[in-house]
Amino acid sequence: MKDLDSAALDCLAALADERSFERAAQRLSITQSAVSQRLRSLESQVGQLLVVRSRPLRLTEPGKVLLRFARQLQALRTDVARELGGQVAPNERIAIAVNADSLATWVLPALDSVVQAGLKQGFGLELVVDDQDFTHDWLRQGEVLGCISTVRQALRGCLVQPLGVMRYVAVASPAFMRAQLPEGLNAGNFASTPFLVVNRKDDCQVQWVAKAFGVRAPRLQERYVPSSDAYVRAVCMGWGVGVAPELQARPLIASGDLVALRPDLGVDVTLYWHQWKLLSDLVAAPTRVALLDQIGQALARGAKTALA
Structure with missing residues (x-):
């Protein structure tokens, strides 16, 4: 062939x-x-x-x-056009998969310089959103060229690098605590307490309750709010207990809009960046970094600042 x-x-x-x-x-x-x-x-x-x-x-x-x-061919073609100083073909874009919580917190600032350069050079960046445990499937199926994932092992033909740890903490609104949990969340009432969940792939709430109360596979009253930003707003409005990224919850806890249920306890999710290996050394000068590598480097810098 x-x-x-x-x-x-x-x-x-x-x-x-x-x-x-x-x-x-x-x-x-x-x-x-x-x-x-x-x-x-x-x-x-x-x-x-x-x-x-x-x-x-x-x-x-x-x-x-x-x-x-x-x-990969499209990405190489984009790199060649950039190297020659020409205009990238219309509709040419690099697709990567990211988890919703990273997108809502640190990913956009991390990628801003790459996107701003793309506006001048004519290429676009497409962000595909999925749960961090499932973004790797998009990479495996060829839908994207890179992904932020909890998977540690690289696919054959891919590179992987650790980004850092995203910590999730349990929070609720003060009004919810007064009305629903005046004695606090405990082993006797967690099963009857509504927990907000982003979608059916989201298991941070189950992990947090299992750690907090030593219960294996706890059954929770789940209420679905399928958006990271809307999820935190719903917790602030008193819809239930949430297990949210500490990056989102920290300023709201400081302002008094949210209460941390167990400040000492969190769910730590280690994130990795995966990308396909491209023949960038054949199309880029030593002083120029291939576009997919630029994206990976930008995410690594952003994660170093934002994540543990």
Whole structure:
């Protein structure tokens, strides 16, 4: 297998992003028929089905393998354009996966310099949000080129570096404590106390209660608020007990808007940055760092300042 058509690989990446032939065609400014032809040509070249034509469409396992290659090729193409001082192709972007709590606290300031440079050079940064235990799946499937994850082990062909520890603490509003927990949260009442949870992937509350009261797999009354910022606001409004990032909770505790239930107890989540290895040394001068490496370095600097 050689000389894979880059235009066909771009089609595959657009189909993975847009999940439909119509939207992929609009993104690439070509007809749906052209998208179908390029995909069929690529499938014929590799001898395997790459896309399941469902609604929404999805990639097969061979399709995911080629998607990883397409993403890396796009990143290399962006680096070449930047190295030559040219304009990056329209709609060219680097996708990375981050967890919602990092996005709500330290990731945006960390990436600001990279994004500001991208505005001038024409490339974009796409942030995909998922739970920190699941962002690694996006990397494995080729959907993104890098991710912030709790997974320590690097995938084959990837680099990994530790970022730091994100600490989660249990908090509630003073009004909630007076009305619902006048004697405090304890082993006798945690099961009847509402706990706010971001989504069904979020298990910080269960981990905190298990540590606090020595209970294995505690069952909680869960109330779902699927947004990091809205989650903290809901805790402040007295909707229930929250287990929130200390970075978010600290100023609210200092102002009296929140009360820390057990200041000495927290859930520590170690975060790592993963990225695919690219042939950046072949396309970048010694004085220039490849874009994906710049993103990783910016996140490492931001994490060093914000995380333990």
